Amino acid sequence: MKNKTKLFIGFILFACVLTLAACGTTDSKTSGAAGETEEKPVLKVGTDAAFAPFEYMEKGEIVGFDVDLLAAVMEEAGYEYELENVGWDPLFASLQAKDLDIGVSGITINDERKQTFDFSVPYFESTHMIVFNEGGNIQSAEDLKEITIGVQNGTTGQTAAEKIVGKNADNMLKYETTAVAFMALANGDVEAVVTDNVVANEYVKNNPDANVESITDKENFDAEYYGFMFPKDSKLKAELDKALTTIIENGTYQDIYQKWFGAEADTEALLEAAAE
Ligand code: ARG
Secondary structure, X not given: OHHHHHHHHHHHHHHHHHHHHHHHHHHHHHHHHXXXXXXXXXXXXXXXOEEOXXXXXXXXXXXXXXXXXXXXXXXXXXXXXXXXXXXXXXXXHHHHOOXXXXXXXXXXXXXXXXXXXXXXXOOEEEOEEEEEEOOOOOOOHHHHHHOOEEEEOOOHHHHHHHHHHOOOOOOEEEEOOHHHHHHHHHHOOOOEEEEEHHHHHHHHXXXXXXXXXXXXXXXXXXXXXXXXXXXXXXXXXXXXXXXXXXXXXXXXXXXXXXXXXXXXXXXXXXXXXXXX
């Protein structure tokens, strides 16, 4: 009887050791494999592709400066991603709901948005411009008070215009995309469009028959910066900031900038702005 009990206990102990060993092995195998081949998630990126030259549709594809920059950043950070043209308002809603990981869409970094979202380091400096039909006799932003203006709803172009004409002013029409705001200008529905300077200049350049011109107003329109936008407290921010800074420093950013703007980027100024 005694011997049997001993044997039994011995057996139990042996079984325990085996189980522990087995568990131990399995455990370390799992973590080992995860450590080596660590599967990074495929990131979901959203944009509003009606904002040339930053993002727009060409032959069914999303192209633009932002699109190339995103590709370079993702390659540097070692992520696969899917870029989807979700539209401007849904972009903010989907990021807030964490249905998207990143928004890349010429999005201006500002304090209001920072309350709900996180931003990468800045990657582009912008300001606003007024586009209007030639002969429109518009000299400064103050003249916006006298005419009908079109903006893309929920953009800083809207905020910039509202600073002059007042919030939700009657003479301001809000459109779902910047491209549609330009159409409204061409149709005569509005007399001017307020939008980001590079987008304004691109429209004037690409539409010589539209007979439009553009002006800026340094006194009324501030400088602002674009950044990648993340849901609040996203772990991606640190990783992508590093990747973005690397490609700004190593010349990749400069190449993309040259390709799209045919000029040299002031990367020093960008890095300084990032450090602020
Ligand atoms: N920079 C402006 C903003 O953040 C306009 C951006 C619009 N971008 C776009 N893809 N439609 O409000």
